[in-house]
Amino acid sequence: MGQLIKQEIFKFRHQRIAWLAPVILTLLMGGLAMTAHGASSGDQKFYISSAYGGFQWLTILIIVIGSGCVTMEFEYGTIKQLATQVNHRWTIFVGKYVLVLGYSLLLHGLAVVVTLLLKVGAGRGLHWQTSYLYHQSLLANLVTNALLDMYGGVMIVGLVFLLASFSRNSAAAIAIGVGACFMGEGVSSLLLQSFKSLVPLMKWNPFNMFFLQEEYGNPSYQQNVTHLTIQQLSVGNLVWALCFVGVGAVIFSRRQI
Secondary structure: OOOHHHHHHHHOOOOOOHHHHHHHHHHHHHHHHHHOOOHHHHHHHHHOOOOOHHHHHHHHHHHHHHHHHHHHHHOOOOOHHHHHOOOOHHHHHHHHHHHHHHHHHHHHHHHHHHHHHHHHHHOOOOOOOOOHHOOHHHHHEEEEEHHHHHHHHHHHHHHHHHOOOOOOOOOHHHHHHHHHHHHHHHHHHHHHOHHHHHHHHHHHOOHHHHHHHHHHHHHOOOHHHHHHHHHHHHHHHHHHHHHHHHHHHHHHHOOOO
């Protein structure tokens, strides 16, 4: 597995998206920081704790990268060569999954660093020790949001990999992945509101787990939206991530090449 991951890293380093993603993320965060310069103190706290929208943009970038990692092997026929190098094809799938999670970790670290730099110009009136959510400092909220977003990404990447394992076209996989991840919250809310008698069961649907970070910032979500605690959402994210990766690995290993 270690050798396989090294091989995946080598291939990924030679893809343009690997080097473009940090640049795109930085530019998007910088753009929002410029528009937030004259915002109120409360809004500036929100922008800073959310890395100037960096965590949301990062999710889209990871979906694009994750979808491409899986589909490109079938799209370009390179899966045939890879399959001859391993005993079990599912290890290729898992290796790619680990690679994308590692890259997500790096991008989250970059988002935090860029936020620290942008605050110098865009949030001069605020100090990092300024109290914000849960009576924690602004810096603590930023780090917590980064950790929650990374943790939630474990399930999102698993879902994206599962969806991509059905497709041979990266564009289609990206479109489906973005749609599922960004429309899923609305679908979950609609289902929970429409079938109240089934809430005890339906609250565990995978789309409801996307609210992990939102519920941290808005505790009222527990009663009004998710019907789950932060701890339950955390467990649900992990369980669904394992399910998505497991099913995706089976589909990936059994696809015709």
